[in-house]
Amino acid sequence: MDVIQVDNMTCAYGRNVVLKDINLSVHEGEILTILGGSGCGKSTLLKHMIGLEKPRTGHVLIKGENLMRAAGDERRRILSQFGVAYQSGALFGSMTVLENVMLPLQSYTHLTPDAQDLVARLKLRQVGLEQFADYLPSALSGGMQKRAAIARALALDPAILFLDEPSAGLDPVTSAELDALIIRLARVLGLTFVVVTHELASIFAIADRAIMLDKRNKGIIAEGKPADLRDHHPDERVTRFFRRGAV
Numbered sequence: 181m182d183v184i185q186v187d188n189m190t191c192a193y194g195r196n197v198v199l200k201d202i203n204l205s206v207h208e209g210e211i212l213t214i215l216g217g218s219g220c221g222k223s224t225l226l227k228h229m230i231g232l233e234k235p236r237t238g239h240v241l242i243k244g245e246n247l248m249r250a251a252g253d254e255r256r257r258i259l260s261q262f263g264v265a266y267q268s269g270a271l272f273g274s275m276t277v278l279e280n281v282m283l284p285l286q287s288y289t290h291l292t293p294d295a296q297d298l299v300a301r302l303k304l305r306q307v308g309l310e311q312f313a314d315y316l317p318s319a320l321s322g323g324m325q326k327r328a329a330i331a332r333a334l335a336l337d338p339a340i341l342f343l344d345e346p347s348a349g350l351d352p353v354t355s356a357e358l359d360a361l362i363i364r365l366a367r368v369l370g371l372t373f374v375v376v377t378h379e380l381a382s383i384f385a386i387a388d389r390a391i392m393l394d395k396r397n398k399g400i401i402a403e404g405k406p407a408d409l410r411d412h413h414p415d416e417r418v419t420r421f422f423r424r425g426a427v
């Protein structure tokens with residue numbers, strides 16, 4: 181089953197068309213990575229998929245529903261189907277880790293404060309941070325901040341998680357730990373992941389499928405399993421990207 185469907189979507193800022201006529205399906209339970217060089221539109225695609233930007237033409241369906249056409253309770257319901265963790269983590273610095281994870285529960289549910297506390301602690305446990313509930317984000321390492329942001333994105337029990345450059349700024353070991361967490365959440369909870377990244381090690385570790393965007397083409401130039409793209413893709417831009425780490 182497809183949990184996200186992007187149909188003939190064109191994304192533009194003013195006159196600058198970044199992506200043209202994009203078609204993409206995200207399958208339930210898969211980890212899909214979005215790759216490509218700087219400025220090719222990876223974040224743009226993500227922002228349009230989560231409804232932060234409106235497509236110039238075409239549409240995005242989340243579990244068959246169009247966020248752009250929804251309002252009120254319907255929009256809130258669609259929004260609760262997915263969680264997002266941004267590159268910087270974007271935790272509120274003046275709140276504890278626990279309070280950060282409780283935020284979506286306060287905004288989107290009618291749970292009592294005690295129940296919010298309980299659910300938030302459960303989410304922190306899922307990412308291995310239950311001991312750090314009362315810390316301020318600044319007291320955590322970079323990798324822990326990323327995990328806290330993932331816990332917050334998990335707060336409403338979404339089916340889909342969007343991660344923008346999760347390994348940015350992390351050392352290889354911490355980055356590998358984060359990859360392991362992503363794989364565990366996908367396999368154990370059956371979550372679907374859409375991950376923007378250009379870290380080769382991460383792509384090979386986590387991706388069931390990858391799509392590669394290209395600035396010149398304003399669209400997807402390759403789609404498949406990372407190892408297949410590396411070994412068999414006819415476009416040199418694609419094989420060069422996947423082989424750059426090879427000796």
Ligand SMILES: Nc1ncnc2c1ncn2[C@@H]1O[C@H](COP(=O)(O)OP(=O)(O)OP(=O)(O)O)[C@@H](O)[C@H]1O
Pocket residue numbers: 193196198216217218219220221222223224225
């Ligand atoms: N809010 C915006 N307003 C105007 N132009 C934008 C906006 N966001 C992105 N762009 C433009 O869209 C193009 C694609 O940017 P985008 O950030 O999506 O690329 P990216 O692949 O995520 O790049 P990077 O890997 O460097 O983060 C760029 O030319 C950028 O200048």
